Amino acid sequence: MLSNKTIILGITGSIAAYKAAEIASQLIQAGAKVNVIMTKEAIEFISPVTLRAITGRPVVTKMFDLASEFSIEHISLAKAADIVVIAPATANIIAKLAAGIADDMLCCTVLATKAPVLIAPAMETNMYNNPATQDNLSKLKARNFMIIAPATGRLASGKEGPGRLTDITDIIGSIRQVLGRGGDLAGKHILVTAGGTQEPIDPVRYISNRSSGKMGYALAEAARDRGAKVTLITAPTSFPEPVGVDVVKVGTAQEMRQTVENVTPQADALVMAAAVADYRPTKTAKDKIKKGEAGLTLELECTPDILGNVKGNFIKVGFAAESSNLVENAKQKLKQKGLALIVANDITATDSGFGADSNRVTIIDREGKVDSLPLMPKREVADKVLGMVAKLLPKPKSRRPNKL
Ligand SMILES: Cc1cc2nc3c(=O)[nH]c(=O)nc-3n(C[C@H](O)[C@H](O)[C@H](O)COP(=O)(O)O)c2cc1C
Numbered sequence: 138m139l140s141n142k143t144i145i146l147g148i149t150g151s152i153a154a155y156k157a158a159e160i161a162s163q164l165i166q167a168g169a170k171v172n173v174i175m176t177k178e179a180i181e182f183i184s185p186v187t188l189r190a191i192t193g194r195p196v197v198t199k200m201f202d203l204a205s206e207f208s209i210e211h212i213s214l215a216k217a218a219d220i221v222v223i224a225p226a227t228a229n230i231i232a233k234l235a236a237g238i239a240d241d242m243l244c245c246t247v248l249a250t251k252a253p254v255l256i257a258p259a260m261e262t263n264m265y266n267n268p269a270t271q272d273n274l275s276k277l278k279a280r281n282f283m284i285i286a287p288a289t290g291r292l293a294s295g296k297e298g299p300g301r302l303t304d305i306t307d308i309i310g311s312i313r314q315v316l317g318r319g320g321d322l323a324g325k326h327i328l329v330t331a332g333g334t335q336e337p338i339d340p341v342r343y344i345s346n347r348s349s350g351k352m353g354y355a356l357a358e359a360a361r362d363r364g365a366k367v368t369l370i371t372a373p374t375s376f377p378e379p380v381g382v383d384v385v386k387v388g389t390a391q392e393m394r395q396t397v398e399n400v401t402p403q404a405d406a407l408v409m410a411a412a413v414a415d416y417r418p419t420k421t422a423k424d425k426i427k428k429g430e431a432g433l434t435l436e437l438e439c440t441p442d443i444l445g446n447v448k449g450n451f452i453k454v455g456f457a458a459e460s461s462n463l464v465e466n467a468k469q470k471l472k473q474k475g476l477a478l479i480v481a482n483d484i485t486a487t488d489s490g491f492g493a494d495s496n497r498v499t500i501i502d503r504e505g506k507v508d509s510l511p512l513m514p515k516r517e518v519a520d521k522v523l524g525m526v527a528k529l530l531p532k533p534k535s536r537r538p539n540k541l
Pocket of ligand 1: 148151152153177226229
């Protein structure tokens with residue numbers, strides 16, 4: 138999705154400048170072409186040689202560079218860019234951009250570009266909270282710059298507070314989100330569920346399953362990157378919340394059912410990748426059950442069938458984890474639950490399914506068409522599924538991007 142995209146990475150004179158090398162590296166690995174512009178203060182913190190080596194492209198550090206490959210640099214770079222990302226962004230560059238100053242190559246390029254501009258501030262808490270900085274950020278927001286708020290954490294001074302450059306994953310996620318705004322799910326609301334629900338036995342024990350939530354999170358990110366507004370309803374997982382996605386955390390199948398029913402009236406599609414527990418204890422003990430000599434017998438009851446029971450004007454996509462008769466069982470489930478698509482995977486394979494980074498799935502549609510895909514990363518599976526979902530959804534008269 139980042140392949141064929143040209144990204145300007147602006148680096149300014151912050152102690153967090155070294156993190157820009159990792160941002161550049163991740164963008165390159167995702168297939169983007171990265172043109173780096175560094176302010177003269179930035180090169181005090183990290184060498185242009187590092188960025189030159191990572192991007193394989195010349196790095197712009199001066200306003201007047203006759204050896205450069207670009208004719209009138211700020212214009213040609215600005216024109217070629219799909220997005221401009223300034224990370225880290227100092228209080229100084231934020232002030233200069235808010236004032237429309239054009240005394241270095243980065244400011245000139247931002248003034249000259251029609252591409253979206255994304256800013257990731259990094260500075261001491263007092264500098265960040267200063268009304269001057271906050272006013273400047275408000276001005277930039279009002280001009281449609283996208284600001285990725287800094288994280289709260291340990292700062293270079295040793296103090297804790299807001300001002301730390303936000304996680305690189307969130308910066309890359311925001312870039313993907315902005316670049317995907319005109320995608321085939323623009324204007325659509327996709328609801329994704331993820332993870333294995335937990336059905337409590339007592340205050341410390343529960344029944345669950347081996348679902349990691351990876352497939353659901355990959356679907357949520359892929360839907361975001363195709364322009365959708367995304368709600369992710371997630372059972373407990375070890376993953377951070379994906380940037381640009383509305384996340385609702387739930388525990389039990391009953392909580393997931395309630396939340397799904399609350400959100401589906403606004404949704405265009407429900408993609409149910411969560412592994413909802415099929416059974417739950419009939420009673421939850423109020424106190425921790427003491428270990429005894431005699432063993433313990435639990436009485437279980439069925440949990441609600443979320444996918445089968447939820448109704449409305451949206452398309453339903455289900456997942457089926459099967460250990461035998463994959464296609465037959467999946468077809469039956471598709472019919473029973475009134476699905477538009479079912480994604481079946483063979484959980485006996487060791488390289489795919491629960492917890493793995495990749496999945497080998499078979500996608501079956503309502504007409505009975507069976508598409509058996511090779512082993513591929515979960516993100517690619519997500520894109521295959523969402524490509525089919527996009528085709529099933531009515532085309533908007535004009536594709537209006539969702540607001541960020
Ligand atoms: C060691 C050191 C660390 C700095 N870290 C930051 C920072 O994290 N954020 C910031 O806004 N300014 C920081 N500054 C101040 C900027 O480098 C200074 O405002 C500079 O003029 C920014 O120039 P630029 O925005 O053109 O890159 C730091 C200065 C020093 C000496």
